[in-house]
Amino acid sequence: MLFGKNFSDHMFLMNYDENKGWHDPRIIPYQTLSLAPSTMVFHYGQELFEGLKAYRTKNGEIQLFRPEKNIERMNNTSRRLCIPEIDPSDALQAIKEIVKTDSDWVPHEADHSLYIRPFIIATDPFIGVKPSSTYLFMIILSPVGSYYPEGINPVKIYVENEYVRAVKGGIGASKAGANYAASLKGQDKAKHLGYTQVLWLDGVERKYIDEVGTMNVFFVIDGVVKTPALEGSILPGVTRDSCIHILKSWGYKVEETRVALQEIIDASRNGKLNEAFGTGTAAVISPIGTLNNGGEEIIINNAEIGPIAKKLYDTITGIQYGEIKDEFGWTLTV
Amino acid sequence: MLFGKNFSDHMFLMNYDENKGWHDPRIIPYQTLSLAPSTMVFHYGQELFEGLKAYRTKNGEIQLFRPEKNIERMNNTSRRLCIPEIDPSDALQAIKEIVKTDSDWVPHEADHSLYIRPFIIATDPFIGVKPSSTYLFMIILSPVGSYYPEGINPVKIYVENEYVRAVKGGIGASKAGANYAASLKGQDKAKHLGYTQVLWLDGVERKYIDEVGTMNVFFVIDGVVKTPALEGSILPGVTRDSCIHILKSWGYKVEETRVALQEIIDASRNGKLNEAFGTGTAAVISPIGTLNNGGEEIIINNAEIGPIAKKLYDTITGIQYGEIKDEFGWTLTV
Numbered sequence: 001m002l003f004g005k006n007f008s009d010h011m012f013l014m015n016y017d018e019n020k021g022w023h024d025p026r027i028i029p030y031q032t033l034s035l036a037p038s039t040m041v042f043h044y045g046q047e048l049f050e051g052l053k054a055y056r057t058k059n060g061e062i063q064l065f066r067p068e069k070n071i072e073r074m075n076n077t078s079r080r081l082c083i084p085e086i087d088p089s090d091a092l093q094a095i096k097e098i099v100k101t102d103s104d105w106v107p108h109e110a111d112h113s114l115y116i117r118p119f120i121i122a123t124d125p126f127i128g129v130k131p132s133s134t135y136l137f138m139i140i141l142s143p144v145g146s147y148y149p150e151g152i153n154p155v156k157i158y159v160e161n162e163y164v165r166a167v168k169g170g171i172g173a174s175k176a177g178a179n180y181a182a183s184l185k186g187q188d189k190a191k192h193l194g195y196t197q198v199l200w201l202d203g204v205e206r207k208y209i210d211e212v213g214t215m216n217v218f219f220v221i222d223g224v225v226k227t228p229a230l231e232g233s234i235l236p237g238v239t240r241d242s243c244i245h246i247l248k249s250w251g252y253k254v255e256e257t258r259v260a261l262q263e264i265i266d267a268s269r270n271g272k273l274n275e276a277f278g279t280g281t282a283a284v285i286s287p288i289g290t291l292n293n294g295g296e297e298i299i300i301n302n303a304e305i306g307p308i309a310k311k312l313y314d315t316i317t318g319i320q321y322g323e324i325k326d327e328f329g330w331t332l333t334v
Numbered sequence: 335m336l337f338g339k340n341f342s343d344h345m346f347l348m349n350y351d352e353n354k355g356w357h358d359p360r361i362i363p364y365q366t367l368s369l370a371p372s373t374m375v376f377h378y379g380q381e382l383f384e385g386l387k388a389y390r391t392k393n394g395e396i397q398l399f400r401p402e403k404n405i406e407r408m409n410n411t412s413r414r415l416c417i418p419e420i421d422p423s424d425a426l427q428a429i430k431e432i433v434k435t436d437s438d439w440v441p442h443e444a445d446h447s448l449y450i451r452p453f454i455i456a457t458d459p460f461i462g463v464k465p466s467s468t469y470l471f472m473i474i475l476s477p478v479g480s481y482y483p484e485g486i487n488p489v490k491i492y493v494e495n496e497y498v499r500a501v502k503g504g505i506g507a508s509k510a511g512a513n514y515a516a517s518l519k520g521q522d523k524a525k526h527l528g529y530t531q532v533l534w535l536d537g538v539e540r541k542y543i544d545e546v547g548t549m550n551v552f553f554v555i556d557g558v559v560k561t562p563a564l565e566g567s568i569l570p571g572v573t574r575d576s577c578i579h580i581l582k583s584w585g586y587k588v589e590e591t592r593v594a595l596q597e598i599i600d601a602s603r604n605g606k607l608n609e610a611f612g613t614g615t616a617a618v619i620s621p622i623g624t625l626n627n628g629g630e631e632i633i634i635n636n637a638e639i640g641p642i643a644k645k646l647y648d649t650i651t652g653i654q655y656g657e658i659k660d661e662f663g664w665t666l667t668v
Contacts, residue, residue, distance in 0.1 A: 004461035032368040045379040045511030082518040127338035167537040169498030177379030178512030182505045184416045203501040
């Protein structure tokens with residue numbers, strides 16, 4: 001089942017205008033949108049999205065994983081893009097209602113789920129550069145198969161020295177469509193060079209690690225877990241946050257800090273780079289096996305998944321599918 | 335006549351797919367687009383636009399101003415956003431044909447024109463993060479009145495220290511919708527503080543001047559004209575380029591260089607800051623009367639339009655409307 005190509009029978013819509021605020025929440029059959037060519041979203045990229053999943057548990061129930069974190073981030077993104085915020089309880093209700101309506105679309109197969117895509121677009125039919133005065137909030141649903149049908153394979157990462165994804169003061173901490181437009185070229189370059197993902201460096205000094213592809217990134221150096229701090233250019237991932245909580249509960253030292261690329265290279269040379277992995281909603285955990293920095297390849301943990309990555313993957317997916325006790329209170333039954 | 339709200343009777347469309355390339359160029363009545371909610375442009379901001387104008391000359395002809403520059407920039411933006419390029423002669427023909435079709439929409443009033451908005455959107459109905467495999471190239475037309483119905487009034491500019499528009503290595507030199515999404519917050523902040531536009535500083539050192547609002551910026555210091563060099567974060571404006579050519583033809587020394595904010599402040603204190611102005615397709619020339627840097631206000635040329643700004647405005651609009659001989663070969667009769 002290819003992610004993102006098939007959609008469920010219904011979708012959620014809610015409109016915004018300056019008089020009524022957010023209004024007219026409704027669930028209708030999945031259908032095309034009719035928009036004027038002058039609609040702002042086509043011209044100035046005033047748009048944002050979120051991504052989360054609904055999981056089928058063994059006893060047939062449907063669970064969400066920390067949806068309030070996605071809603072909080074959606075509103076943070078809205079503020080950065082001059083889009084009006086949505087009441088978090090309204091947003092959560094919308095997610096629950098659309099998933100309930102299309103609950104038959106939540107797959108029963110192991111490791112499958114129903115991807116939930118809330119998004120907001122600017123809808124003024126006006127091509128002056130300013131924040132739109134009208135918006136459309138939508139939620140669409142796409143069933144998704146196992147991310148690792150053949151088991152977890154560590155990925156090959158290319159360190160990008162030319163293109164920059166985001167810079168402090170910009171919109172890199174937001175889930176703005178604009179960030180993804182800006183990331184396509186670097187990602188494309190990595191793919192053409194035979195790498196799975198791009199490793200983004202900071203836009204100011206070009207020596208600190210920001211993200212990997214569309215994921216946050218973690219390194220285990222001499223038993224200590226390090227991940228780039230949220231300093232304004234990095235997306236605050238829900239899986240990132242969950243990993244930090246779980247690792248700390250296991251007694252690991254976790255440092256949210258600036259992580260210099262050179263520190264990773266040095267740790268590798270000294271045999272102290274135990275593991276590296278990306279985190280995100282799609283893959284949950286994506287181990288990094290190879291890192292190419294300007295032609296020099298670093299092999300991490302013999303290009304095999306490490307014990308911490310494996311245990312995090314099993315724990316988070318275990319909680320998501322209701323197979324492991326949710327000690328953190330992260331799941332919500334629909 | 336409010337810019338960007340009214341559109342002409344027709345629009346130009348052309349599709350791209352991986353088998354046929356760009357194909358099926360057509361002019362149809364202006365109408366809404368039908369797009370699936372999963373269409374990529376709504377999610378990842380893979381979109382670009384251009385802006386130019388058609389001018390009515392005294393003898394009733396219709397002129398374009400350097401359209402090949404817009405087409406060249408559109409293809410540069412396409413490359414940065416992984417969008418397939420369009421043959422420049424096809425793009426020029428499309429612009430000419432749609433303007434011819436709706437030639438009655440080119441206003442006859444002085445200082446009015448027909449704004450031409452070419453744009454490209456990613457149209458795959460797919461929410462995986464990758465370049466789209468299908469696109470839609472469109473051109474819509476909007477009649478626009480005089481930018482200065484009450485004469486040219488110098489604007490008040492706010493120096494933005496918190497938000498960043500673009501950084502070297504990013505997409506700031508592209509006419510990507512994403513750049514405009516990223517710029518809304520700073521612009522909004524300036525407006526709320528009582529300023530017309532925001533002055534953007536570079537994203538790395540935060541001390542060099544990039545742009546003003548959605549315009550390029552020029553300073554006249556002690557008779558020498560300075561404008562920020564095109565180093566990767568600045569849009570290469572057609573009006574900017576035209577100003578440089580004209581100024582040089584008049585014998586001015588024009589320096590495309592890094593312009594430190596401090597240099598402007600110092601020049602103002604020493605009485606050597608003669609003029610400052612923005613340049614862009616919409617306003618042509620927009621004189622800067624006031625610059626607020628962290629609470630300190632600099633008044634430039636007594637907040638009046640300066641002689642160079644005035645002469646540039648008169649010259650460029652004169653060429654555009656066919657009232658001044660086009661020595662540069664910049665106009666193209668449709």
